[in-house]
Amino acid sequence: RPRADDRPSRVRHPDPPQLVGAHPRVSVRAPRRRQVTPVMFFTVRELVQWLGLTVFEIWVNLVAVTFFTVALAVKVETGWGSWWLVFAPLFAGDALNAYFCTIVFIRMHLEGMYKVALMRGVWSLSFLLLLFVFKFLLCKKLSGQSGLVYSEVMSPIFILLQLILIRACQLH
Known part of the structure; x- marks a missing residue:
């Protein structure tokens, strides 16, 4: 009695599609189209290019925003602490990023990349300064220490x- 593996396979594989009038040994297949799925998020490379931040700076900001979110939830639910205490993680993140940017600026300057160091320093300084001013004004507004409009x-x-x-238009 023959075993199952000794029997010839009855599954017949279909022949590849052939063109009419083509050589019997040559088959032409239509190229496969690569499916492109829409991506709604930016890649890390795009964020680094457009924001002018390094991955470390983005990471510091994400950690600061995480602690800020926890402090904000506690403040809203229990009324604990002042708004200055709630915003403390964001101010600490700005301070760490400013320290890191200063180190990067000095190292680039010492390596002789004067123009690149100056452009990066100006961009980082303006980015950090504008974010700090926004957080400072928002904290003053929420504390009731300022009569500024939103x-x-x-x-x-x-x-x-x-x-x-x-900056994004200059890159493309």
């Missing part, structure tokens, strides 16, 4: 968005 508080963000827009 459009005035948001003005550093509007300026920063315009600078990012200009």
Whole structure:
């Protein structure tokens, strides 16, 4: 009695598609189309290019925003602490990023990349300064220490968005 593996296979594989009038040994297949799925998120490379931040700076900002979010939730739910204490992680993140940018600026300057160091330093300084001013004004507004309107508080963000827009247009 023959075993199952000794039997010839009854599954017949279809012949590859052939063109009419083509050589019997030559088959032509239509090239496969690569499916492109829409991606809604930016890649890390795009964020680094457009924002002018390094991956470390983005990581520091994400950690600061995480601690800020926890402090904000506790403040809203229990009324604990002042707004200055809630915003402390964001201010600490700005300080760490400023320290890191200073180190990068000095190292680039010492390596002789004067123009690149100056451009990166100006961009980092303006980015950090505008974000700090926004957070400072928002914290003063929420604490009731300032009579500014919210459009005035948001003005550093509007300026920063315009600078990012200009930078993105220069890159492409």
